[in-house]
Amino acid sequence: MAVTTEAPVRIGKPAIGALGILALALGTLQAVVEPSLPLLQDDLRIGPAEGSLIFITLLITGAVVAPIAGKLGDRYGGKRVLVVLMTVVSAGGLLSSAAPNLPVLLAGQILQGAMVGALPLSFILVRKHLPPGQTQVAVGLVSGLFTGGSLVGMLIAGPIAENLSRHWMFAIPTTAIIATTLIVARMMPGDAPESDATIDWLGVILLSCTLVALVLGFMAVAGGGLPPLAIAAVTAGVAALATAWAAVERRAASPMVDLRMLAMPAMWSASAATLFLSLGFGMTVYLVPQMLSVSGDGYGFGASSSDIGLYLVPATIAGVVAGTIAGIASRRFGPRAVITAGALATAGTLIALASLHDSTWQLVAARALTGFAVSVSAIALLASTATAVAAKDTGIATSLLVVTRVVGVALGAQLGGVLLEAGTDPATDLPTESAFTTGFITAGVIAALSLLVVRVMKKGTRA
Template sequence: MSEAVISPVRIGRLSIGALGVLALALGTLQSVVEPALPLLQRELGVSPAEGALVANTLLVTGAVITPVAGKLGDRYGGKRVLIRLMAVVSAGGLLAGLAPDLPVLLLGQVLQGVMVGALPLSFILVREHLPSGESQVAIGVVVALFTGGGMVGTAVAGPIAEGLSWHWMFALPTLAIIAATLVVTRLMPHDPPIHADSRIDWPGVVLLSGTLLTFMVGLVTVTSAGLEPGEVGAVAVVVAALATGWVVVERRAASPMVDLRMLAKPAMWNACVLTFFITISSGMVLLMLPQLFAVSADGGYGFGADTTDIGLFLLPGAVAGALSDSVGGVAARRFGPRAVVVAGGVITATTMIALAALHTEAWQLVLAKVLTAFAAGVATTALLAGTATAVEARDTGIATGLLVVTRVIGVALGAQIGGAILAAGADSATGRPTESAFGTGFAVAGVVAAMSLLVVRITKKGAQA
């Protein structure tokens, strides 16, 4: 019997567990680079800017491939595409584990970057084989384990790299991914592909990928090397032109990559806008807190923490973020995504505005990280789970893929804004950010979080009208 005629069947805890373990292993592989960047720079003999390429390459690839993977999963079946995607990730992880130099390591990171596409593919399988309420909870569990993998990778990267070698910090998670993929292949039933007479909208795929690639490369360049105003304007023009071309192509395509009518639905575009504002604030916090921990206390602020101490300070926030992802699906089912977003926005805005005035004790920063990580995780996961069950089943992959990309872009943009604020407020003599720059950055992050409340208010009035 062919896969096309297999009827969907209900999946059990073992299948969900297998997806969760796979997400955990993927999150671990994704996060091992950041804490080990100084070591990689020494071992490979590269500059900090070249070392940053290792982390940024994965980010760019993930943003570009995710909506494409989601669309292919909708069309050909989530399990089929997921298994093929994991083969690419595994090849990238093994290549990075054997890499003799930076170019080979970067190639491995390019291949590993497609792992972000595993999330919408997992959501397709969950949506296909579980009732709506249970699927929201399961989506939260998968996202939580992916985030939890990030904690594992951050914690084990240093010991593995120093005890064995940096090659093993890529190889060991990759072996876990291979094993988990084999279990998923065995336990997860096939989801039937969608029968369609028309071909894949490849012009739409190319234009959307080009738009995201240009935007992310431009964003990474601005963050790492800086661009002149004219160059920034040129990048913006190219992105706008590609995006406009994509919209024109999608409106005329017989079977568009993204149904623009789906994007016009309130559940979809509201979720994208809200996710964008929430993750911008999260990205600012993600960049500024470690910077403040690292600043020397000689100037009357800062804590002079080293890499190990910073990791310990941020660990409670990482745990809170993982827990919040698992709670987000449950909260969306019980209270609805809108109520969860309001609660998360209030907590984040209040916390960041308070932190702008009170940031002289380490516990204040640790508590702020815990609160904002939990609030943002609950809100974005609730939006993701709500959207996954609000759109048509055939659009689950592309809809959630676009939301995942929105999260990536929001965090990256927030980090850039935070970095720009700190750079603008740097002391001319020492070159380090002043205390007032941190205060301004925290206040701006709070205002951005509060804007999500305004978006909720406006969209609520529109819905009532």
């Protein structure tokens, strides 16, 4: 495939708006399962353990698809791959809407997981069709609307499922995705491939296997009950897959991930900062609802699932606002300053929460502030990385950051669960207050580690 050198066509606000609305619809479809899980379990006659497979399936698919989608976008053009990917997601949404049982629903969720690849593909398009300064604002808008879709999904899932059926809560967002994809395909100009090299499929397979093994292995270890020999075997298996992937990438004529790119300060520092912030945030995502729901002796609030959903609305709104602010602030002050401020706010809030959790408003405010700060930092990291690497590597570089964030949040939530499990009082079968305190302090310290990474970033970096 020939690679053109023609100047890309500039796009206006309608095209960016269409990308943003597509992100909103995707976020909505992604979020409808969480608030309606009890209804799904009852309707499909499955237990909590089987119900959790829905989340695991979506997570694993997203972690695998994101880097592949980014690489394919660099290779064949972002618009072309985005349309194909949205076709897969739409098929998954329709399959989920018609699912008569759990296996069919899981198959639909596997296809829906491809939506995670939409973000790096969108970044490819805005990088190619917008001036550098406007790129950061557009990245923030698309990321913020994807988060906003989560709020829409949480609010509409229950009413739709209860008043119509569970089938419609998948069908309605999917219809919006199909319609918006057609609009994007019409309004967004085609983008030329940045590379004509062949795809390193062995590298793709090994990276996918490494990510799957990492997530499943950590969940198995965190779940407890594994003997030391089994834990060592899981660790060795993940390490062997990662080593094999690195060896293949070093020898490949056209590697999926150029390891020299990973060695760039802008790339490895962004990845490390994203991981630390995501781990701390993932612990918060798990610990705050747990403390709201627990009714302990002098702590906890015994909140219902509906109450917790309302308590988390401010955090979701904060994530939406963060998308716009992050892009503008990165353009005005530089990504490094934005990331530093976000990391400081996250770490300080979590450490303060260890002692200040006597009222619901403190938990609600802390969850909203950390959600805002982490989102601002993550978007600034994505925007700076998108313009720091070569144009041909935009898709894969941003994909790796998206995957790092997804995996980091998942592992952080698991770590929070381990700490609460270790601090459970046998007499009451409830986590002790000290277990929550330890969790919040641990999350704050982990988030603070990102500040050490930020120090090595180029001062005054601007995209």
